[in-house]
Amino acid sequence: MNANPYLPVRAKILEVVRQTEQIATFQIESPGLNPVPGQFLEVSIPKVGECPLSISDFDSDYIELTVRKVGKVTGALNALRKGDHLFIRGPYGNGFPLEKLAGRHVVMVLGGIGLVPVKSIVNRYYQNGGVKRLDLLVGFRTPREVIFQEELARWQEKFNVVITVDQGEPDWPGRVGLVSELVKEVAGQERAVAIVVGPPAMIRAAAEELLKSRVAKEDIWVSLERRMSCGIGKCGHCKISDQYVCLDGPVFNYRQVEKLVD
Ligand SMILES: Cc1cc2nc3c(=O)[nH]c(=O)nc-3n(C[C@H](O)[C@H](O)[C@H](O)COP(=O)(O)OP(=O)(O)OC[C@H]3O[C@@H](n4cnc5c(N)ncnc54)[C@H](O)[C@@H]3O)c2cc1C
Numbered sequence: 001m002n003a004n005p006y007l008p009v010r011a012k013i014l015e016v017v018r019q020t021e022q023i024a025t026f027q028i029e030s031p032g033l034n035p036v037p038g039q040f041l042e043v044s045i046p047k048v049g050e051c052p053l054s055i056s057d058f059d060s061d062y063i064e065l066t067v068r069k070v071g072k073v074t075g076a077l078n079a080l081r082k083g084d085h086l087f088i089r090g091p092y093g094n095g096f097p098l099e100k101l102a103g104r105h106v107v108m109v110l111g112g113i114g115l116v117p118v119k120s121i122v123n124r125y126y127q128n129g130g131v132k133r134l135d136l137l138v139g140f141r142t143p144r145e146v147i148f149q150e151e152l153a154r155w156q157e158k159f160n161v162v163i164t165v166d167q168g169e170p171d172w173p174g175r176v177g178l179v180s181e182l183v184k185e186v187a188g189q190e191r192a193v194a195i196v197v198g199p200p201a202m203i204r205a206a207a208e209e210l211l212k213s214r215v216a217k218e219d220i221w222v223s224l225e226r227r228m229s230c231g232i233g234k235c236g237h238c239k240i241s242d243q244y245v246c247l248d249g250p251v252f253n254y255r256q257v258e259k260l261v262d
């Protein structure tokens, strides 16, 4: 994208959609990026800092980011409005191996903002087809933390979408319990391929259930989050064992990383 890989470009915020109190989706101008779903950008605000964020959706003229406010940079991003600018470099990382999902029974097991890196894939399957069957199992801590509510409702027209929360509330109509517990309801019938994104304990629990349902380790694709700095394999911040999460990942198959999910 640039001669100097650390030099970010300025991008205008076209739209902001508030998902929850802590989470917002930003549609920003795309400087001609053509990402693969699952890749990420390094996003910065001058004098505040930089952080990696997954691309939650994209088209030829926009990129979408979905940000949970947890600290300095994400807090400053959360305060931005339509018409403001931020800075981006990337896209980085490998993205999901979509060719391995084509025509298959796909099971996605996603925790909270784990939905972010797969949103563009589900939207494309919704619009164009491409898989035999899609089970989308999504877990949130509470009903107030459910994101992409419109999209989840739309996807239910074509796919099996099951939403569960760890702690229900009196008017919550959905399921209560761990998302990994839903795997056995959908994964055993035919040889499935899976995508798992979420915190490490959830990844481990979901992978164990998928393995019990005879999904092969090579067919379980996980996206890992690690503290990053350069995003391009130079600084070593994200290295686990001999893998650079920013460069070799963030998407790995479970055989590659089963001992590295901590
Ligand atoms: C490949 C990749 C993709 C990501 N995609 C998204 C995304 O789409 N949306 C999103 O909201 N976040 C995403 N994250 C996480 C995001 O990068 C961190 O939340 C962010 O770096 C925090 O920066 P900060 O300055 O706001 O927080 P800081 O002020 O640096 O820290 C605040 C708190 O957050 C914790 N923290 C910081 N970084 C991380 C991290 N990487 N993982 C877990 N905890 C962290 C710190 O330990 C501290 O407790 C992604 C991370 C990676 C590596």
Ligand code: FES
Pocket (backbone or CB within 6 Å): 227, 228, 229, 230, 231, 232, 233, 234, 235, 236, 237, 238, 239, 244, 245, 246, 247
């Ligand atoms: S973030 Fe620098 S090597 Fe991965």
